[in-house]
Amino acid sequence: MGLNITEKIISSHLITGKMEPGSEIGLKIDQTLTQDATGTMAYLQFEAMGIAKVQTELSVSYVDHNTLQMGFRNPDDHQYLRTVAAKYGVVFSPAGTGICHQLHLENFAKPGATLIGSDSHTPTAGGLGSLAMGAGGLSVALAMAGQPYSIPMPKVVKVELTGKLTGWATAKDIILHLLGLLTVKGGVGKVFEFGGKGVETLTVPERAVITNMGAELGATTSLFPSDKQTEKFLKAMGREEDFSELIADADATYSDTVVINLSELEPLVAQPHMPDRVVSVKSLAGLKVSQSAIGSCTNSSYSDLKTTVLILKDNQLPQGVDLMISPGSKQVLKMLASEGLIGPLLDSGARLLECTCGPCIGMGGSPVSAGVSVRTFNRNFEGRSGTQDAKVYLASPQTAAKLALAGEFTDPATWGTPPEKIEFPAEIPSIRHLFIFPPENDEKVEIVRGPNIIPLESFSALPEIITSEVRLKVGDDITTDHILPAGAQITALRSNIPAISEYIFSRVDENFVSRMKNSDNGIILGGENYGQGSSREHAALGPRHLGVVAVIVKSLARIHRANLINFGILPLVLSNKSDYDKLSEGSGLSLETTSLTPGGVAEMTTTDGLKIKVENDLSEKELAIILAGGLLNYVGRK
Template sequence: MASLDSFKCRREMIVDGKSYQYFDLKEAEKNGLTGASKLPYTLKVLLENLLRFEDGSTVTKADIQAVAEWVKTGKSSHEIQYRPARVLMQDFTGVPAVVDLAAMRDATKALGGDPKSVNPLVPVDLVIDHSVMVDVFGTADSFKLNVEREYERNGERYKFLKWGASAFDNFRVVPPGTGICHQVNLEYLAQTVWTKDEDGVTYAFPDTLVGTDSHTTMVNGMAVLGWGVGGIEAEAAMLGQPVSMLIPEVIGFKLTGKLPEGATATDLVLTVVQMLRKKGVVGKFVEFYGAGIDNLSLEDAATIANMAPEYGATCGFFPVDNETIEYLASTGRDASRVKLVKEYSRAQGMFRPERTDEPVYTDTLHLDLASVEPSLAGPKRPQDRVALKDAADEFAQVLDSEFKKLEDGGRQVRVEGEQYSVGHGSVVIAAITSCTNTSNPSVMLGAGLVARNAVKRGLKVQPWVKTSLAPGSQVVTDYLARAGLQDDLDALGFNLVGYGCTTCIGNSGPLPEKISKAIAEGDLVACSVLSGNRNFEGRVNPDVRANYLASPPLVVAYALAGTMNINLTEDPIGYDDNNEPVYLKDIWPSSAEIAEVVRSAVTPDMFASRYADVFKGDEYWQGIESGSGLTYDWPDSTYVANPPFFEGMTTDVTPPSDVKDARILGLFGDSITTDHISPAGSIKAASPAGKWLQTNGVEPLEFNSYGARRGHHDVMMRGTFANIRIKNQMVPGVEGGVTIHHPSGEQMPIYDAAMKYAEESRPLVVFGGKEYGTGSSRDWAAKGTRLLGVRAVITESFERIHRSNLIGMGVLPLVFKDGQSWSSLGLKGDETVTLDGVSAITPRADVKAVITHADGTSKTVTLRAAIDTENELDYFKNGGILHYVLRQRAAA
């Protein structure tokens, strides 16, 4: 560590006979860092990071003082350079990051540098968890067949990742079939206190990370500060670049009381999401405190922390406490590490039970856990919580207001060859999936108990429901088996389909053809109920228009009911063999029963056994042959390709130019998500991406998903803005990725229009509304935007990660001022836009936009550059963060 140690706080602690150097926050306060002890826990982590990396340039004494002085007002406009200890990736977002690293090695070599210099400088773990699809379900061999299909589809990608594991230092790959990256992180990778050996000294410091998945925040539940970034930012962090950020506001969320009987951690998190979205915490830290934490398990805390992206915060943090220590021990962490966590946290004032005063917060809010009630969220946003007792009525209202179907709400369509029908509100997917809940034994075992009780009463899942169980780790399988509950789940069709993120990210697989056909024939609003964290429109399945998030036990309940048109708190869920009604309360386990099963079924030996050889992989992984060269021998592939980002690049920086007479590619409304922008889900045969694949010899049955093909720019740029539910207001009343090319007036796919404008050497801009870019941290939402030729995105507000990613790809994010919007300006999409001041732009500077209408009249509006820091400005001027790093490496 190259710390100048201005506050003379470097100290030694001895734990289990081993010496550790650390930077003592209490000592720093004694030596002039007034206010440090009053900071929120999260800012103490940032403060320690700055103390450790103080070098007089990227981190100065003034930066350190600015963090301590935050307590005076609870906010700051000071920029700091933060260096996380490690990086976590999943394969959807990780593959393009590794593709970029491989391309940077090629480019470094071309610029005369050493390709070996392009190498992670901090530990990187990539967990392959996003590629398994639910092709087969409801059978004993579902898992085996889905895994085989996964390797058939993804062999080229897996070969590339296996090469990366051998070619790059500090880079490990957790093979497919192990679990979801966040649960593997929680159960194995994370340590709460990290250590590093340097120059014969072992340093101890808080475990911190950034991840290429927005739900990296789940590990905040065990006091590990981490959040999601785009693959672009993650690559920079890997390559030694600090994360440039303003010292954040920290919202304190006080928890009191205890969850009532019948309420689950899922119900709690849906309540928290709703409250914090209403509060407005985008770009802020959220820190949980209060006596109510004592009544939550660490897994409950992780469930809440996981959904920080859904409530809009950068992170949702729980400090170290006795529950953290117990969890680390019970999941097989080394005993000396567990002891170090306890001693270090106490020494730093980071151990929650021993802190008597409440930290200073920017603002606070409060929830009495006793007020939480069984809930769902939907039909298309995680923050739209609905009480279980009101779900049927709310769906009826949605059927009218959202889908305009109330007049034919009773429509039923007979399923071909069957004795049953489906209609509006039919639940056709019931999926226990996603890291949010599968990390939590209480809701997973609760689902198993609901299944057991249902089977005892003779209940069956409705025949039109596609059921699936995709746990977040193999440990879940172990404790379900030990409790004897997997057999009951199997009896209802909730057989294991894979270990990974499935339905929640659109890997639900196709519905049975006859079900899909009936839905299409009736233009039905079919539903899914999933234990996930995302339910954006068009995400789960192209046949399903209304998606509801729910706890795993409620997923089982809705599979039994088969419809949203039921009040599960009052109506029978089904009838037993004696034709007696069975109600949800009859099969719902008590909290005491769940707790007893958790105690008896979840044991430390499971974790030790499952993670003993976690990087080895199964026989499929071991059978993959990969090269071992410094640079990648790019094959003729439709999965991975050397991207064009560095073509024509020189070591000299060419400053960005002003934007002259740009055409508008799209006019979008509020809450446009990265799902809308970035290619996600299935690839349609008639889409530009589908046509390209077919031209290259890939049949529609072999398309796989956009996520699986994120390593190939030709697929991804064709799928940008191509979501089936996106609404470009240049084409009112039409869903899907289409636009109007001007001045021809021709309607065409957005990709085709972009290419036509490129032929005309015409720059492009995109307009959006509020919260543009919400959702997953998908770097292709920014990469695709750039490759389509978009120079600037102009909105009312941005979600944090996407704004950063646009800058990281050299695309200028601009924000309307004074309450203006493209709508208030009367834009139709046939205008041209000139942006003055781009060539001399500074952080948060004003940019003049001259908008010229088709009739020749024009108006000038003032926009604000959403470039917040000098580091971000450097990245933008270089044409992107990768170009910035590459120039540094080539010059080294």
């Protein structure tokens, strides 16, 4: 029987396990990437393993999140990242060079390669045929140490694209449509593999928009074939030698198929505060807009921004509407500049920001109170923009630019003729010299640690009997932003666990931290899809620092589950969801950890004698990791 693309990549990288959906597999990882907000911790963890050099073919450390150097913390982190990269053989991308996923796509991603990154939008590289997955920083550190990356063998869903995009519909509308169809829980345990005639009509930057935001489906990853479009892209980037064809066999099989007719799509938006609350742009006609933001790792390519400028050209923003544009890389910015497109952009009244994540991670650009902000980003969780009561809508660059100019939602039927599809300019400037490649001789390299780089904490193994209390009860769809908010002040503390832990659940319950500090340990009780959102391991590390020993939920998001395991927190699922209502904050619970078995059911007892059944989907290894007090204890610190 033939293989699909996912199976082809997995089978050529399989170290342990069988390719049967759900069973644990260990994969050889070719490439890793980190960004600064998760990277400092990942490199501290790598250092703790005592390995002389990274063992991957390529590892890159990007600085794109905390680029506002207000005070010593962020520059100290960047200095540590630069020097630790030089010491251990990692390529370093300085602040302002660009957003990790855009840069990786342009410069390093390869068809058929495996890539894990300590950022949940690592699947962006699936746009040119990499098997690219978001992971916790510790998993990335282990991959850099040469260890296989363990995941449950995913189911592979085919997304069959037919037809061709028309009018104002874009690649963003394809993924928004899929999110509306399948919801933010629809991809758990799955890889979305794109195929069909419609695929041929999409360029690599368009494909990368789709694989990027596939992360919002909760998917393991998404990927496209490597074909003529891929070859064209790699050639344009001066990397023709990295091309190899990678397509599914004609008789490949899939666990499921979703068909999307591109010709039927229209401009869409995701409404506040979830990426799957998708409706048509025209259905919101009349809603006033106070801000638009174009950029982020989803929509900051040359074609996205040139299209934006062509829409803005010879127009001016209405008073009171703020439009921010962040190019995905200096290469994108240089291409725009060399074609004389910066002038028209500035003349429209738009603001040109640095080539970084910027407003996407709350580094400036917050909307006005109760403002409506139309953003080309991938997430619109409540408060992520930095303004708690702002309403963030997710849309394509075309839609964001049009609505900013109008100052309100309008019907795309009134927008006139859309700009033609943009590919690449004849000459593409290189920015390769801006990356800092590790020196041949690292003996003279000294790792510099400023006061913001705090040594790793050691955690003890789990006791045989856990006696604890529910210290916080939360509802469904709790995101990692709820657990640990983003924003300049907080993300600057990513290398300082005691300090950042002060913000755990700070926007959900301001007394949570003090309750934890006044007790030996604690349990968090959650609803469906607990921990969805980013890969930030601090959302597990912070609670662990405060003494959280278990989360008991109705269901759990993939990367957060992995992070909980890595830091020795038990991820337990209620066997009977109705038991959620029987427990409240302050409920006492005990559990014999010796009664836990991989994939088994255990019984917890409340202080008033109620029996609560909890399940786990842990493998033998994962359970051993948790009982040892986390992955670093399990693999052994040096």
